Structures are given as structure tokens and as C-alpha cells.
Amino acid sequence: MEEEKISSARILVVEDEEGIQELLRVALKRQGFEVCCESSVESAEPALQSWAPQLVILDWMLPGENGLAWCRALRRCEETQKLPIILLTARGEEGDRVHGLESGADDYLAKPFSPRELVARVNALLRRSYGNNSAGVVKLGELHVDLRAHRVYVKDVQLHLGPTEFRLLRLFVTNPDRVFSRDMLLDQIWGRQSFIEERTVDVHIRRLRRVLDEYGHAPLIETVRGEGYRCSAVVSDV
Template sequence: MSAMILVVEDEPAIRELVVLNLQQAGHRPVVADSAEQALALVRESLPDMILLDWMLPGMSGVEFARRLKADGRTRDVPIIMLTARGDEQDKITGLETGADDYITKPFSPRELNARIKAVLRRRAPQMAGDAVEVTGLRLDPATHRVTGNDRPIELGPTEFRLLHFLMAHPERVYSRAQLLDQVWGNHVFVEDRTVDVHIRRLRCALEATRHDGLVQTVRGSGYRLSVHT
């Protein structure tokens, strides 16, 4: 949970509505009332998701989305578009442009939350708040608990986030730089080698239940969580 979500919406009433709802759901909303302002914010720091009104004064939502999709840095940020009811053409254009989902106004908070969670699950599993399990190793973000074959495992905050990320994206190699971005945050200044140390601490903790083998070193590339040898 706790995803940073950028809300681009010019109508103050709806904006506040959405913001309150997001906070309630445990996310961190950031607002912009125009595509221009949104672009500036995105340049500062990447959100985990964007809720985008399709009808905006100035630069339209379509154009804004197109720019995001054209930039490699922002290409992968999921977009949910907010459209007026029945505006079929918008939906088509939107999905073609690369939006991940759309919601027609007026929408219920429940529906909004459901779609956000669905998109997060697809695009950024570690933010969806679901428990993950791999061969007896289980991590539950809601209770903040880790167990190996049902025996509790103690982890420091960083090791917890690191394991969470790796378990949410198993079988894939991540460079130290990528891990720093994903687990530490994309604006910190930390040595690459620091990742090694935390990997070691993580392995240490997992050793108790023989799950340390899951965290594998890929020489020259980085680390990977894998069930295979």
C-alpha cells in the first residue's frame, strides 16, 4: 500500500473527493489542476500512479498521457483516466494512448479503490498490499509479518522492504541501482555497495528457515529471488 498517486483534475470538488478517498485508502495523493503543473511535478519525482481527468483546460489529458508514454522515464507509470459518462470515443482514445484503465464519472469511492488496487497489482505488485508467498516463505504487508514455514522471522525495516520487493518480482534480476531506486527511493544518495550489506543481512535472517538460498547473486548484474537453484 501507500502508493504516491498524482491526481490531475481541474475541478476542485472532485479533486478533494478523490484526495480524501485516497488518503483513507492509505495512499499519498499529490494534486495538480492542469497538465502543465502535473508535468512539473512528475519531473520532480515519479508517482506510482496517475489519476488523469480527460477533460482539462490547456493541455488535454490525451496529450499529457502521450508525452508521458513518449518519455522512457515516465513510460511505465500506470494511468487511470477519469472520463464523463458514456464518452466512448474518449475511452478508446485513452486506452490506445496507453491508459491502463478508465473510470466514468460519477464513480463510487469503492469502485475507484478497486480499480486502483487492480492496476497496482498488475503494475507494481509490492504496492497492492497483498501477501506474497514463495516456497514456504511468506510476507504480509498488512500485518508486517514474515514467516518461514510458519516460524516468525525478524527483519529490519529496510530488509523488509527489500524482501517485499524481491518477492513481488521473483525470477528477475535487479541491479544494485535498480534496487536502490525501488526499495530506498529514487532520490537517495547511497553507495551501490550498501545493497550488498542489506542482502547479506536479509540472507542472515532467512537462514533460520533455510530460505536464504532464495536470494541469489547474479555476478556482474545484481540480485534475484528465485525458487530455482
């Protein structure tokens, strides 16, 4: 039986070898994950802030700052100390594995590896990290967001959201209490190469709130003055 996963999970791959990077991209996208690939820590840091990944696959040896040092830095930061991290490396000795895990990695995979094993480890780590949300449903009181089916319910009533409004809601409910600026939302929802104006974000936020307001859930999306928007609710277990 195929392992359950958070089908909409965003995975940041930091790998400087183009062949391995493409292998990871294809294998993960084939399983329905959203994937962002970077070749260095320096380029990965802005992606981490704007794209809000739910898991990082990190190569140990990278140009500039190495992956192990960045892993330690992520664990020292309050915002990323619980971010799931899988460390990739050509160093497969037991001492190296222990060193990688002691530096904060949640899992360790030595090269060469099979894409099938990697995907299995990703699924397992997502389940451990996000608990019952691996079933693909987030509950906020009476509001249920089905991440797999792209459907939203209040009790037994289905809410009708447009594709963009659903992507916004999904981003908010899977990152409760995180503030997203308009620039971050543009990057995350419309893509980095998009030429959409910032006010477009406000238009879609209003549309989302309008639907939520019909069922008393408009306060779910909170405006943070001078900063952006956030989901003000606490996600409960499914």
C-alpha cells in the first residue's frame, strides 16, 4: 500500500549537483509534492523565508557555507528549530551519520540512494513531524480543510473557493500564526517570476474572507498592520 503523505507539502531541496537535484525534483513531484531547488545555502535562505517549506532536503557538502553548519543554524533559530531536515551526503560511515544527526538532522541518507527510499523517508518524516495532519485534513474548530481533495467544509457544508483562494487558505492553515508579507504571498501563490501587483493579494484575501464570513470564520485570516496576514487560529489534531 502506498504510504500516506501530506500531498501538498512544500519541500526545499538544497543540492549543488545538477543531476542529483533533478533526480530529487522529478521523484518528489511525481509523488505530488511541491518542490523548490537551490544550489547553495546563500540562495536557499531567501527561499526558506518566502516559500515556507515544510521539509528540507539538505546536502552536507555545498559551496560556501556547508549544509551541516546551516543545519545547526536552523536548529538555533526559534522559527526553524522544528523544521524537518533530511541530510544527504556521500559520507556513509557510522561516525559521519552520528555527527549529522547530532547536528540536528532528523534523518540521514548516504549517496548513492534510491528515489523510492528517499520518498519513503520523506513520507515517514512528514508523518512524525505533523502527526495526524499527514492524513491531509486540517481542522480549525468547525472548519475542515481537506488538503488532498482541495475541499473546505464547515460542519457538513462545503465552501466554494476559487483555486487561488484555496491555495491561500492552505498556506495559512498549514502555517498557523506565521505572518506572511504581501511579497511572500506573491512568491508562494503566484510564483517568483510573476508580475502580479501587491494589491492583487488584497483582492484575493477579501474574496477568501467573504466566503469564510458567511460561516463566521472571517477572523481566521488576520491582518497584521504594516506586516501582512496570518492565520490567527490554533490548528487542532484531526
